[in-house]
Amino acid sequence: MKTAIPRETIQRLPKYLAYLKEISGQQIEYISSLTIAEYFNLTPILVKKDLSKVSSIVGRPRVGFLVDNLIKDIEICLGYDNMKDALLVGVGKLGSALLSYGGFQNYGLNIVAGMDSNPNLVGTEVSGKKIFSPENAEALIKRMHIKLGIITAPAAEAQAVCDFLINAGMKGIWNFTPAHLKVPDDVVVKNENMAESLALLSVMLQKR
């Protein structure tokens, strides 16, 4: 792995990874960048370059890369090898869906619990995950050194929730609300912006 992997490359890596895991299960040992490119409708050169940025070992000319090696390299690059604990705030429909989704384990993400201000929800469990009150959640965050918060609260409360989480020590926020969040420089926000996706889809459909 070299330094400064472009954002675009990082976004493509999870796709490659899923594909590699699939073919690894099919006992395929080696893969060339050309094969990956064909599968995803990308140019072979692009894939080649992406892999060269990530791969710790050199690919073998005429043969390609050892699949299992590549999987390991991508996982290390994306930090999937060390589990990150997260707390989810706002146990509505979307929040419940995310709490119940088992697939995050594959991405190095472990949602340890939920938090909600609704007293009727506090103390209950969703898919085996406890729902905490803000007070108890704050203690949990500090005790477990949880650095990542997932916000699925109503948009109107998003900023307050965000401030609360950062105050408790969080350094990363995964924001599922349409609200624009203001955070200090040392905190990272990733917006899961459906409006953005929908805008792209809308424009793409319009063109036809």
Next chain:
Amino acid sequence: MKTAIPRETIQRLPKYLAYLKEISGQQIEYISSLTIAEYFNLTPILVKKDLSKVSSIVGRPRVGFLVDNLIKDIEICLGYDNMKDALLVGVGKLGSALLSYGGFQNYGLNIVAGMDSNPNLVGTEVSGKKIFSPENAEALIKRMHIKLGIITAPAAEAQAVCDFLINAGMKGIWNFTPAHLKVPDDVVVKNENMAESLALLSVMLQKR
């Protein structure tokens, strides 16, 4: 509105739009690109350029753009002005959450119904939206000329669902599963890829 608006600009427009609607409610008449840039931590020149690509009217030097005019221009550009009907397939937790989300109306999206192969769900309603069987859904798609499909089914079924929808006449797919979908050239797919977001977040957090 000029031709060929860059993808990046399109992705920023919904953010601007939400902000503009907010300040429009506060009786603010004019806005400058500088003010928008400050709010979103973007460079003023970038915002200026984005707006110039979208705005039908010229901004007034020293004053800025008429907020309501700008709102209208962005909505037209993003196609929010004409409602698009959509059918959602896979009424699990995530599917139910999306069916219940009222905010899509603001983005020109109207989810008319759900579809599920589970007979226990067929005929029920989620937030006032009927759940159809595949057979009945196919008739509905054709009768209403629904062009947009939202896939929240299990990943293993995603490709089959996708093929089914395209076969029924759909031209756009909003894919919430991690599966990679193969589609004909005249069909547009937008992946709502949580793995991608998580990868970025993970790498950003790692750097600290």
Next chain:
DNA sequence: TAGATTGTTAATCGATTAACAATC
């Protein structure tokens, strides 16, 4: 009038694509 903000043209920057030597 002076000055803030616009629209537009030019420069920079970074990602993608092309070209090509190296190698199993």
Next chain:
DNA sequence: TAGATTGTTAATCGATTAACAATC
């Protein structure tokens, strides 16, 4: 050996940033 695929250096392309004249 011949040829497919790699790694790397150079060219292209498009988005962002800078510069500056126009204008209310």
